[in-house]
Amino acid sequence: MRWYGTGGRARRLPGRPVPGETVARAAGVGLGLGGRPVLSGVELPVRAGEVLALVGPNGAGKSTLLAVLAADTRPDVGAVEILGRPAGEWSAAELALRRAVLPQAATLSFPFVAREVVRMGRAPWAGTEREEQDEAAVREAMAATETAAFAGRPFSALSGGERARVALARVLAQRAPLVLLDEPTAALDLRHQELVLRVCRERAAAGDAVVVVLHDLGLAAAYAHRVAVLHDGRVTADGPPAEVLSADLLSEVYRQPVEVIPHPASGDPLVLPVRAALK
Structure with missing residues (x-):
């Protein structure tokens, strides 16, 4: 294991x-x-090789929990560990090597082009032996998110969906073992929603731990290995989608009657709202 100095403190x-x-x-x-x-x-573990989806109604605490897991927000009580150490014991530079975070909104005040934004994800590795991976990491991340076609365009000139995919590419280029994504599909069309969740599965298959906040229960059911349902700031259920996404639980949590049926081909749970007859 090699150590690298930064700001007077060694990084492992x-x-x-x-x-x-x-x-x-x-x-x-x-x-x-x-x-x-x-x-x-x-109480919530995040494991390598899994996609963990955080779902629940607005205000349930999903984004706050993601920020706590990222060590961006310190809890009032309890503790958070990242890779076996209390989150507060990692320096900012050390954390950046271990977890990558996609916030809900991506904004920039300077006229960077898309490729430069993605390359920002490589900043934590500057001065280490893995700096030589920068070009490959940026190239692979942009290919995975289908953003290479507008690599030279100003970030500010991109559509909302294009910005979201560039921001995701930045996170992927960081190559951290813990990936935390807050509503990465919110601004995306159908094709790119599916693409993003396939990328999440690919990162998990490569050994990363992926946590993703989702509102689309169908995407959570199809792509997550585990689903944690949050309600009033608590984890009401945590487990495989087929076990967790029950009609009774979801109807109570979302205050909306739903039915859950198996997909005829995959068997994945399909969550459908119960609607009154429309005239």
Whole structure:
């Protein structure tokens, strides 16, 4: 294991996690914001080789939990571990080698072109032996997200969906073993929603731990290995989609009657709202 100095502090490069290894963990996490509880008693492991989908209604705490798992937000109570160490013991530079985060919105104040934005994901590796992987990492990330065609266009001139895919390419180029994505499909058309979730599965198959906040329960059912349902700041259920996505639970959590039926070909759960007859 090699060490590299930065700002007077040595950085140890991360190895690859073992499939099934707990890469991150929330233990008894609680957090209040604006005078109200947002997370309460959250227990959640994140494992290498899995796509974990966080689902639930608006205000359930999904994005807040993602930020806590990323060590971007410190909980009021409880603890978060990343790769076996308390999250607070990692420096910012060390964290950037170990987890990559896609926020809900991607904005830039300077006129960078798309390829330059993706290359920002390689910044944590500067000065290390893995810096030589920069070009390959950027090229592969842009190919995976179908963004190479507009690599030279200003980020500000891209559509919302194109920006979202460039931002995802930046995260992929970072090549961190923990990938945290907040609503990566929100601005995307049908084709690119499917593409993003296929990329998540590919990263998990390569050994990464992937956590993704989703509103589309169909995508969660089709692509996630595990689904954690959040409700009022708590993890109400956590497990394989076929076990977790039940009509009774979802109807209660979303306050909307639903039915859940198996897909006729794949067997994946299909979640359908129960609607009154439309005239």
